[in-house]
Amino acid sequence: MSGPDDTTVLEDGRDAIDLTADENADLCAGCTRCCETVSIEIDAPRSPWEYDQWIWVLHHRNLEIYLEKPEAWYLHIEAKCEQLKPNGHCAVYEERPVLCREYDPRGCERRAPLSDITAWFKTAADLERWLQEKRPAHWKRLVEHRRTRSGATGGGSALAHALVQLAEPKAHEPATRLRRGKR
Numbered sequence: 001m002s003g004p005d006d007t008t009v010l011e012d013g014r015d016a017i018d019l020t021a022d023e024n025a026d027l028c029a030g031c032t033r034c035c036e037t038v039s040i041e042i043d044a045p046r047s048p049w050e051y052d053q054w055i056w057v058l059h060h061r062n063l064e065i066y067l068e069k070p071e072a073w074y075l076h077i078e079a080k081c082e083q084l085k086p087n088g089h090c091a092v093y094e095e096r097p098v099l100c101r102e103y104d105p106r107g108c109e110r111r112a113p114l115s116d117i118t119a120w121f122k123t124a125a126d127l128e129r130w131l132q133e134k135r136p137a138h139w140k141r142l143v144e145h146r147r148t149r150s151g152a153t154g155g156g157s158a159l160a161h162a163l164v165q166l167a168e169p170k171a172h173e174p175a176t177r178l179r180r181g182k183r
Ligand code: SF4
Pocket: 027, 028, 029, 031, 032, 033, 034, 035, 104, 105, 108, 109, 110, 183
């Protein structure tokens, strides 16, 4: 099945939630990508310890980070939804989360270029290179942070601290924002 042409997409003023299951299937024919990843908005790092934390995260398999204009940072996780059936359908379609219902496949990257994305870090080395090039002052502070902390012990407690920082939303902010995956 093929999707609607661009004119149909542009003229369709309905909310995403009003699309039928068949229309969703047509728009997404052959693709299940956004059911296979999770993106979580994170605080934009500024301090050396924050960069160090995200460099640590990027040393892990299946974790990536990307930036969108003007400066929104997202943790990108390659993790397939357990409700995605082998035929590409959703096993809980009628009861799927609101996040899924409100995701609009008419605006996904298969139809609109990801022009808002300014950088994508697949590895810690990618982030380090970007820092050196785009934020040399921050890179310098990170190098100094590493130098001054190189004798520090207690890696276990440092890891625990980083995990708490990742897991706990700040009291004055709404809970961590999630989005259906990119790419
Ligand atoms: S919304 Fe886009 S990325 Fe997601 S399944 Fe449909 S076509 Fe694929």
